Amino acid sequence: MNAVLKPTSPPTHIGSGTNAEWHARRQAATPRGVAVMGDFFIDRAKNAEFWDIEGRRFIDFAGGIAVLNTGHVHPKVQAAIAAQLQRFTHSCYQVVPYAEYVSLAERINAIAPISGPVKSAFFSTGAEAVENAIKIARAHTKRSGVIAFGGAFHGRSMFAVALTGKVQPYKAGFGPFAPEIYHAPFPCHCASLEETQRAIEQLFKCDIEPSRVAAIIFEPVQGEGGFNPIQQAAVTWLRALCDQHGILMIADEVQTGFARTGKMFAMEHYGVSPDIMTMAKSMAGGTTLSAVVGRSEVMDAPNPGGLGGTYAGNPLAVAAAHAVLDVMAEEKLPERANLLGERLLGRLHAARAKNARIGDIRGLGAMVACDFVHPETGAPDADLAKRVQQAALKQGLLLLTCGVYGNVVRFLFPLTIEDIVFEEAMGILDTVLA
Structure with missing residues (x-):
């Protein structure tokens, strides 16, 4: 028997509705195997910033998981x-x-x-x-x-x-x-x-x-x-x-x-x-x-x-x-990667000097990460890494975790990020890691 096509509502621009509404629709329409970190939905973006459908601004230190080295919607691209x-x-x-x-x-x-x-x-x-x-x-x-x-x-x-x-x-x-x-x-x-x-x-x-x-x-x-x-x-x-x-x-x-x-x-x-x-x-x-x-x-x-x-x-x-x-x-992006990576490493090392829960810090250029550990044992602390991620997100900075034990926070900002936006992100990071 032929399936009966049900009428559907006309396409709705992603900018309409609330994050909560779209989150509920996502759960009903897509499988749980496609894990989604955020409970908000992007509406527009520019270079290292994006805005969700409710108008909230975020600084993007995830870069679509290392996809946006040239930033969101670079004019030449x-x-x-x-x-x-x-x-x-x-x-x-x-x-x-x-x-x-x-x-x-x-x-x-x-x-x-x-x-x-x-x-x-x-x-x-x-x-x-x-x-x-x-x-x-x-x-x-x-x-x-x-x-x-x-x-x-x-x-x-x-x-x-x-x-x-x-x-x-x-x-x-x-x-x-x-x-x-x-x-x-x-x-x-x-x-x-x-x-x-x-x-x-x-x-x-x-x-x-x-x-x-x-x-x-x-x-x-x-x-x-x-x-x-x-x-x-x-x-x-x-x-x-x-x-x-x-x-x-x-x-x-x-x-x-x-x-x-x-x-x-x-x-x-x-x-x-x-x-x-x-x-x-x-x-x-x-x-x-x-x-x-x-x-x-x-x-x-x-x-x-x-x-x-x-x-x-x-x-x-x-x-x-x-x-x-x-x-x-x-735009000499390899050179800029080294410059920005050095700035980030400096902030992370300064934070570790005051916080025993920050473990190993490592990076090659702008591919930088830090471990979070239990200070008494040095064992991986995935819960703390997740809390750091969530605390940064509440202040508008999007970070990603990784690692076999899930205790690593990695930084994947666009290499085209403006200096003023990068420094704003560093301020948020300083606060979160304190």
Whole structure:
């Protein structure tokens, strides 16, 4: 029997109604698995500020989870999208290609810190980029095994979440996962390189021989895992290990890319060339675009038709990405990331001198975070991190938590933030941390 279409009310502009009304409608219309932090709804935004549908103003130190390095609706990004909108919105690049896709690949190839000839392919999400990077690695090496790290986040799709090294909330209830994925401790401030080396040696002895490992994938700075920069010595060792056994090194720069760490890509800090990189998030100013970039001979391994996607390399997002690259250069955003990161680190260290509940403080450029701990034991204090987040939110400053134990507050402000707005946010942070 055919379903009867029920009449619906005409679309309502998001600016009408109250937050409470829309919150109730959200709960009735969308599943609980899509967790939402705020009980308010955005109406409009500009650079590092946004206003909800009731007119309240917030300073955005979340940036759409590291997507808005160039801020909300940057005029140049907005203009690029508007201009493309007048030409065409879709053709499917694999059916009818467009020059802007190719020219963006040329620009990304020129700045990616990968040795030798480089090629790029575009997709829609970070998880999609990660999964395609693994496909490419397997096609090139004719191997199947993949090594990832504890605390990693590589996405929510089934293979990407299998690579992810954090059970709650990403993996719980969704198994079994793809086989031949192995995890080792991540060599950062919370695990030594020796632990990682022993764990991978154990994998090679007990689980999979190195000649069957296609790739080792890692984030130069773990995102969801707690903003944990990998140790320099670990990157050098991983490169040598990969070279020894014919394994491909994949650097997941979905969150670290596009000036967040004070360089265009975090791997530039380490002086080591990966074989493949993934990127997304701030690549296209809030539009859906991701990329896999790698050595040409590696990228050419899949057969024609093995890569792509109906929306992969969407023309509007490609136009936005061209504008983002222009803004990054013109406004010197890598340099600004370092400047703002230093200012934030100074405030955090000053706060820790007066508050024993603030634990480790770390950052690379403007990818900065701090731990909250029980002062008597040093154990992670997720409840305190959440209270800090809520206290800041009440004063109009939006922060995010992260970390395997949920006790980390991270800072992801747009790199284009005005100095006066940044200092206003620092004042709120000082008050909250006191």
